[in-house]
Amino acid sequence: MIYLDNAATAFPKAPGVARAMADCIEHAAGAAGRSFGAFGAGPARIIFETRRRLSELLGWDDPSDIALTSGATYSLNLALYGSLRPGDHVVTTSLEHNSVCRPLTHLRSQGVEVTRVPCPGGRSPDPEAFRTALRPETRLIAMVHASNVSGAILPLREVAQLAKEANVPLLLDASQTAGALPISLRDEKPHLLAFTGHKSLLGPPGTGGLLVAPSLDVAPLCRGGTGSRGFSDEQPTDRPDCFESGTPNLPGIAGLGASTQFLLDQGVANLRAQETRLIDGLLAELRAIPNVVTYGPERAEERTGLVSLNVGDLDPAEVGLRLERDYGIITRCGFHCAPWAHESLGTLHRGAVRLSVSPFTTQEEIDQAARALAEIAASCTR
Numbered sequence: 001m002i003y004l005d006n007a008a009t010a011f012p013k014a015p016g017v018a019r020a021m022a023d024c025i026e027h028a029a030g031a032a033g034r035s036f037g038a039f040g041a042g043p044a045r046i047i048f049e050t051r052r053r054l055s056e057l058l059g060w061d062d063p064s065d066i067a068l069t070s071g072a073t074y075s076l077n078l079a080l081y082g083s084l085r086p087g088d089h090v091v092t093t094s095l096e097h098n099s100v101c102r103p104l105t106h107l108r109s110q111g112v113e114v115t116r117v118p119c120p121g122g123r124s125p126d127p128e129a130f131r132t133a134l135r136p137e138t139r140l141i142a143m144v145h146a147s148n149v150s151g152a153i154l155p156l157r158e159v160a161q162l163a164k165e166a167n168v169p170l171l172l173d174a175s176q177t178a179g180a181l182p183i184s185l186r187d188e189k190p191h192l193l194a195f196t197g198h199k200s201l202l203g204p205p206g207t208g209g210l211l212v213a214p215s216l217d218v219a220p221l222c223r224g225g226t227g228s229r230g231f232s233d234e235q236p237t238d239r240p241d242c243f244e245s246g247t248p249n250l251p252g253i254a255g256l257g258a259s260t261q262f263l264l265d266q267g268v269a270n271l272r273a274q275e276t277r278l279i280d281g282l283l284a285e286l287r288a289i290p291n292v293v294t295y296g297p298e299r300a301e302e303r304t305g306l307v308s309l310n311v312g313d314l315d316p317a318e319v320g321l322r323l324e325r326d327y328g329i330i331t332r333c334g335f336h337c338a339p340w341a342h343e344s345l346g347t348l349h350r351g352a353v354r355l356s357v358s359p360f361t362t363q364e365e366i367d368q369a370a371r372a373l374a375e376i377a378a379s380c381t382r
């Protein structure tokens with residue numbers, strides 16, 4: 001099997017993830033923050049260490065600004081519902097995933113106004129378009145760091161700068177970039193950054209987090225036991241506890257700690273260079289095939305490790321099926337939970353086929369995928 005659906009979820013996971021999760025289940029007894037002595041210390045250490053590694057990977061100074069969650073969907077909902085009120089205005093992009101589109105569509109029905117910055121062809125938007133969209137009542141800019149459909153990397157530095165100048169918080173959806181692109185938040189400083197553990201962080205599903213700048217007021221999405229201030233029936237305000245109600249997913253957090261350590265050891269910049277080379281070659285091979293259309297930025301440097309495409313008039317579902325059945329190649333076809341992005345690409349009527357790599361993808365696998373697509377394309381012109 002050749003697995004090219006890493007933008008959905010990475011496979012395989014980083015070495016050490018399964019072991020860390022099994023060790024946690026077998027040996028780390030007790031509930032973090034809720035048990036005493038050695039019993040509680042093991043789980044607390046696992047959580048502390050994972051938070052510390054994540055903050056190192058993201059280039060953020062204080063690990064306690066990172067709330068651990070069940071994934072980017074929860075984190076984005078927490079950031080959006082925790083920041084926006086009726087009458088507020090939010091600027092977002094036309095490349096967002098449904099974990100931003102759907103909350104914003106719902107919030108719109110509650111009186112929040114939404115402006116979408118255009119991203120024609122699925123390419124990165126003009127940073128000036130964010131400035132033009134700002135209003136006195138703008139309370140948030142919500143921007144995906146890289147599209148899960150076109151792969152386009154959006155202009156974080158410029159948008160962070162103009163958000164700072166306008167004194168409007170920036171929420172970055174780093175689901176496709178945390179662990180895939182070298183990120184140093186000490187320089188760029190979004191106020192909120194949502195990430196998921198199971199994609200480019202190479203960890204288990206059901207993990208992720210939200211980084212919340214200490215200066216920002218964000219209401220919790222969910223209230224309950226935090227293991228702290230148990231004498232009170234009011235939600236604590238201490239961070240990150242106030243965002244982490246309920247018993248944490250300790251095995252998942254242990255696995256995420258192991259995958260983050262793997263990325264720190266390998267160096268995200270090295271892995272990024274390797275993936276960029278693969279995508280550069282793949283784009284060249286695909287562009288040479290008559291009948292194949294690729295979407296998004298021209299150059300591999302301008303995108304993450306994915307390519308979306310269509311073959312002639314074939315239904316993307318048929319292309320995906322043939323790749324899997326006849327060649328053992330796993331891709332993702334359809335709409336990728338991103339209708340706004342497909343609208344930007346001009347593919348909302350049919351969807352597309354997406355191929356996405358990971359640090360474990362080889363050149364041979366990429367060549368096989370390109371050969372398979374050439375054969376499928378040839379068969380549909382006959």
Ligand SMILES: Cc1ncc(COP(=O)(O)O)c(C=O)c1O
Pocket residue numbers: 007008070071072073074097099144146147148173175176196197198208337
């Ligand atoms: C850009 C983007 N944002 C958010 C998400 C949601 O991530 P999760 O399902 O892990 O919560 C995804 C997952 O596909 C994504 O690609």
